[in-house]
Amino acid sequence: MQKLAVFNNVTLDGYFTGINGDFSWARAGYDDAEFHAFVRKNASGEGHLLFGRITYELMASYWPTPAAMKNDPTVAEGMNKMSKVVLSRTLDKASWSNTRLIRGDIAAEIQKMKQEPGQGITILGSGSVVSQLAAVGLIDEYQVVVNPVVLGQGRTMFDGLKEKLNLKLTKSRTFANGKVFLCYEPAA
Numbered sequence: 001m002q003k004l005a006v007f008n009n010v011t012l013d014g015y016f017t018g019i020n021g022d023f024s025w026a027r028a029g030y031d032d033a034e035f036h037a038f039v040r041k042n043a044s045g046e047g048h049l050l051f052g053r054i055t056y057e058l059m060a061s062y063w064p065t066p067a068a069m070k071n072d073p074t075v076a077e078g079m080n081k082m083s084k085v086v087l088s089r090t091l092d093k094a095s096w097s098n099t100r101l102i103r104g105d106i107a108a109e110i111q112k113m114k115q116e117p118g119q120g121i122t123i124l125g126s127g128s129v130v131s132q133l134a135a136v137g138l139i140d141e142y143q144v145v146v147n148p149v150v151l152g153q154g155r156t157m158f159d160g161l162k163e164k165l166n167l168k169l170t171k172s173r174t175f176a177n178g179k180v181f182l183c184y185e186p187a188a
Contacts, residue, residue, distance in 0.1 A: 002114045004050075005141040006123045006130050007042065008157050012146060015154030016127055021054070023125075025149045029177030038173075038181070040074045046082075047119035050110075053088035055125030060096040085113070085121075087129055107136045114138070127157040135161055141185055142167060148178035 008016045009026035017023055030036050051059065059079065062068050068076040084099040087106045094101040102109045110133060113121060123129055123139075133139050158165075167184035174180050 002118045002120050003140040004114055004121045004138055005143055006139055007143040009145045009147055011149050011151050013150045014156050015151050016157040018151045018154040026147055029179055032175055032177035035175040035177050035179055048083045048085055048121045050121050050123045051086045052126035052129040053091050056086040064096060106132060110138055127155055127159055130157045131159055131161045134165055144182045146180045
């Protein structure tokens with residue numbers, strides 16, 4: 001059975017995106033060699049990436065471009081070769097390499113994916129997907145990079161979640177750039 005994980009950047013005040021989807025704050029601190037190596041390792045090309053439509057369109061508009069290959073060839077290569085799944089009721093087609101489009105009951109589709117053999121599934125961004133799958137207990141791990149910035153307003157990755165999630169910390173790591181990686185699993 002594959003594990004379903006979330007990997008997201010959040011601000012100190014808990015937002016994963018600012019007003020109008022601004023995410024530029026998460027790119028600060030990439031001059032920290034240790035943090036950059038951590039990011040490159042996470043984009044190694046193993047497993048499946050899972051996106052909602054908005055995150056998919058954002059990622060697909062950047063990672064296959066010459067600018068991405070110039071700015072960060074290791075991450076771009078990993079992002080482009082990894083298997084990708086986009087969950088959308090409105091998207092007509094998914095043209096980024098190695099991408100499959102899923103419509104319909106996302107919880108049922110993800111439950112099927114988890115039963116297949118593989119290296120795991122990771123949700124990037126995609127707050128509405130995170131909150132929907134967290135609500136039905138399908139997420140096995142929450143990986144969060146807390147960024148040393150406060151936005152004051154924005155959107156959390158759990159918007160719309162109606163029940164409390166009890167989690168337990170399984171690992172943490174602090175970087176010189178002030179970012180802190182936290183990893184949680186659902187508490188028993």
